[in-house]
Amino acid sequence: MTYFEFLGEYGPRFLTGAMLTALLTFLASLLAIAIAFCMGLMRLAAFGPVRWIAIVYIEFFRGTSLLVQLYWIYFVLPLFGLTLDNFTAGVLGVGLNLGAYGAELVRGGIQSVPRGQWEAALALNMSPARRMWRIIFPQALVNMLPPWGTLLIELLKGTALVALISVADLMFEARQINGSTYLSAEAFGTALIIYYVMARMIISPFMRWLEGVMARKVGRA
Amino acid sequence: MVSSPTTAPETAPDSAMPMVRFEKVTKRYGSLTVLDSLDLDVEANEIVSIIGPSGSGKTTVLRMLMTLEEIDEGVIWVAGEPLTHMRRNGGGLVRANRAHLRRARANIGMVFQHFNLFPHMTALGNCIEAPIQVLGMPRAEAVARAEDLLEMVGLKDKMHQHPSRLSGGQQQRVAIARALAMRPKVMLFDEVTSALDPEVIGEVLNVIRKLAQEESLTMLMVTHQMGFAKEISDRVCFFYGGQIAEQGPPDKLFSSPDNPRTQQFLSAVLEAG
């Protein structure tokens, strides 16, 4: 069959797979962002034990493979009494893993705010909490956005691994279709193109728009 | 004229004490002693300029007063109350905790060499931020006060601009207004014109001159602007090696200093400038 016929017949399956991928990406992103801010701030804490919890978390999740983590959550956790369906396991695995990378971005963003800003806020007698919330954070956020864009694309790519624990996402559908038609180039090629579209034509423009909005708010545009 | 600053009530202030007192203050960075058992008194409403070569400890004096640096030995007093220490119930002093520092810091304001304006807020926003967040001032009152201050520094028409749209001189003037908005008793100026292009230095010095003449503020300035220091200071301190090598009225110190080091420094500055 021609490629158009192929698309006509299997298009809907690709689409449902893609939508599930999008949902996974979205939910995992929320988790990753929450963890990134939590661990990123803890990483900068003055109190030793708090800082060490963050360091251990970050090094652990960055030092091991996402696939290993996914398998562990899905296959081993049930042995400890915590059984998760594959979708939840997927969101959890991807979110926890990329949250660790995000934590380093948060840390880098905060550390990139010039020292003079901290001193000015202190001279104006602002409490540490207000100083962080009103002065440091807004500036850290703007600095963080470009690397976060790259991280979100990594997150999108990471969700493809959940197909290996049988979540019916885009990658899963591609494998299924390949398995039944042996039209490997069409099956995997279409999936590749859809991932590319999601990464470069949805995520990247969105992040650029966000960067523009934040830059204006901070008075840089 | 902006209304004179009011202060929070103090417990048993020593009214015989000067506004600022450094008592045998020592500060070290590793093996380097930056301030060496320094004694310095500044009276209320006195305007003191601090001059000297780099590394002599001048900026450290201001930074310690603003609690940006910790003290190693000695005590700093502000408005009759200890700044770096707290009074203990049975008498005597103990190192200040965070809460005490926050209370004591309210008396002091600082203008930095590199302005340090908050880039994500307008000029007005910069000036109302701390009064609202720290002093709990109602927004309307904070805005009114900020507008008065910005008018005094000549920038009321720019109050809705972000710092990125302002020149260095304009930013520094906003920084002065921002510090004044907190009604400090003591204002610190840390080489506030050193980072400015020559043509805008004048506008900043004009504002400082105005403050010196019209407000009742105690002012400490670290500066390289010798002419300006001579003009508005009540007293000039020449720092060398972490100590005050010589101090006195500007006329005396600039024209016939006692200390040869002072003379050396002044001739070097005049040669270069």
Place this chain on the structure above:
Amino acid sequence: MIEWRWDFTWEILPRLLEATLYTLLAAGIGYLIALIVGLVFALLQRTPSRILTRVIREIVEFIRSTPLVLQIFFVFYVGPQMGVSLSPWTSGMIAIGLHYAAYLSEVYRAALDGVPKGQWEACTALNLSPRLTYRDVVLPQALPIALPGMGNYLVGIFKDTPMLSVIGVAELMHTASAIGSNSYRYLEPYTIVGLIFLLISLPTAFGLRRLEAWVRLRLGMTRQG
């Protein structure tokens, strides 16, 4: 609550350690391919030909924007259909090598761009040949800039080798899954695999940071800027 069986652990450990060697081999070969092909990608983007630059750029972007595991499947299944018979090992190496070549080419580009323009101009003024320019002036300054990225991707490749298990390459993850499905015990195999990854990647990352500092020192440069 499940219990950890030590007897089972000792039983499977030799197989897992042997598989670790395969993993390291796969990572090493993949990295070598990536180092070379990445350099090719980077240099091709510096040619005068605008079309070539653009084409390579799009290829690099495409590879970086799509999942590695999907690329592995693509190479493994499509290869034979195009007449090239590829073993799992070979297609895995090609896919991983290409994927990381794309990332490394970006690292190289940033490093070369990071050398100040004035350096190139000085070389021209001193009439140095292109070979000398690169060898003695540009590459020594580009290397410290590139090292952190190169180090990160070395660790990254190592951690991505489990994806090769999906096409049957007998590396660590595949072996662990095989043990798991044969014995119905997943706790020990998967946990040991996780530990092995940690035990290799963390010291490697640490060692790489030391290497970066040494290189910076050796090439006479302290902190930039």
